[in-house]
Amino acid sequence: MCGRYAITLPPETYREFYGYSEQPNFPPRYNVAPTQPVPIVLQDKDERHFMLVRWGFLPSWVKDPKDFPLVINARGETLETKPTFRNALKRRRCIFLADGFYEWQRHGREKTPFLIRPRHRGPMPLAGLWETYSSPDGGEIDTAAIVTTDANGALSGVHDRMPVILSPDDIAAWLDVRDERADVTRLVRPCPDDWLDVVPVSSRVNKVENDDPGLLEPLAEPESAPVRESKPKAKKPLSSDEDEQGRLF
Secondary structure (H helix, E strand, C coil), X not given: CCCEEEECCCHHHHHHHHCCCCCCCCCCEEEECCCCEXXXXXXXXXXXXXXXXXECECCCCCCCHHHCCCECEEEHHHCCCCXXXXXXXXXXXXEECCCEEEEEEEECCEEEEEEEEECCCCCCCEXXXXXXXXXXXXXXXXXXXXXXXXXXXXXXXXXXXXXXXXXXXXXXXXXXXXXXXXXXXXXXXXCCHHHEEEEECCHHHHCCCCCCHHHHCCCCCCCCEECCCECCCCCCCCCCCCCCCCCEC
């Protein structure tokens, strides 16, 4: 899964890489967490656009968000079959702006944080799905989730899941939703091992309030900390075939 990530490159770097028309100016973020506003890129016909959304997907058919779990990841193997994601897969695909993400290796009651970054240190296109949720009182909120798949060899020693990282050649196919019959599930796969660097980092990343460049500094040795998890209360239980959801470190 992906529960924290980083957006540290200059805004212009992302704009040039993805080719959207907007010129947003946003500060670097070193510890992006669920429910926060996050930038994505999407495509409308032939044009790409920048948009801010809430990290936490809400399908349009949800009656009360309080009864729906916090969905930050969309399990790639079930995108075509689960009602939560089926329509978004056809019509509302997006890419999360990112240049690294964090994952935790667990040993019993301890966890060790790792930073995963592209070796080229450029943008890391994370495949996503987005949806505009309309509440009964007429309010609207744009939401999104990161698509995940099995971990590749480089990451498998840390966790068994990872985000879907698109190649530059696959970005256009993922964003182009004009043909609802297009098979984009072929893009839902682990990226090659040699794309990534995986390094241990400080357990300071466990706390959302820590958001500074020091979180990206590799450690000589992994640093463990006791596992303390908090799950948001949800009346509706999670499905057994979903990634772990609603967990903040």
